[in-house]
Amino acid sequence: MREMTATNLRSAFSGESMAHMRYLRWADRAEEEGYPNVARLFRAISHAERVHATNHFNELKNESGDFPVTAAGGFGVGSTSDNLQGAINGENFEINEMYPAYLAVAELQGEKGAIRSMNFAISAEKIHSAMYQEAKQSVDAGRDKELGPIRICGVCGYTAEGEIPQRCPVCGAGRDKFDSFE
Numbered sequence: 001m002r003e004m005t006a007t008n009l010r011s012a013f014s015g016e017s018m019a020h021m022r023y024l025r026w027a028d029r030a031e032e033e034g035y036p037n038v039a040r041l042f043r044a045i046s047h048a049e050r051v052h053a054t055n056h057f058n059e060l061k062n063e064s065g066d067f068p069v070t071a072a073g074g075f076g077v078g079s080t081s082d083n084l085q086g087a088i089n090g091e092n093f094e095i096n097e098m099y100p101a102y103l104a105v106a107e108l109q110g111e112k113g114a115i116r117s118m119n120f121a122i123s124a125e126k127i128h129s130a131m132y133q134e135a136k137q138s139v140d141a142g143r144d145k146e147l148g149p150i151r152i153c154g155v156c157g158y159t160a161e162g163e164i165p166q167r168c169p170v171c172g173a174g175r176d177k178f179d180s181f182e
């Protein structure tokens with residue numbers, strides 16, 4: 001893999017790994033504040049970020065070694081409203097800046113595996129941002145979010161509320177590949 005793409009993919013792996021852990025902590029906070037559905041949303045999306053991190057890590061399988069990695073990531077444990085805003089900010093950074101920039105480099109360098117892995121991620125991040133924004137509206141109105149079962153594609157991290165799709169609309173995986181948070 002070309003060096004710039006490898007460096008970017010390591011950074012993306014790091015960012016997704018941090019998001020995975022951050023959302024689990026913020027899920028516990030939502031539980032403490034009496035928002036069990038928001039907690040479930042954080043846990044489901046945490047799982048999607050794990051799928052993204054794993055995909056990036058797998059694409060880097062021939063790039064072994066020790067590397068210092070720089071990645072952007074939000075810190076702090078505030079109120080659930082603050083944490084949701086932090087989550088929205090992080091998702092929007094990935095959607096509007098990080099992945100478009102990394103994808104442009106990967107496309108220039110013809111790195112097909114990295115392009116696939118990052119396209120899987122950015123598709124899901126768009127859904128995450130919208131779900132977090134809806135959750136924040138509920139919390140700011142003093143209510144837990146009404147939320148059906150949340151389904152996560154174990155191949156690409158696609159995230160949906162409701163029934164499991166026959167095929168993942170992003171990667172084409174079958175229903176047996178989905179994990180449910182209900």
Ligand SMILES: [Fe+2]
Pocket residue numbers: 045048049091124125128
């Ligand atoms: Fe996300």
Ligand SMILES: [Fe+2]
Pocket residue numbers: 153154155156157158168169170171172173
């Ligand atoms: Fe998928």
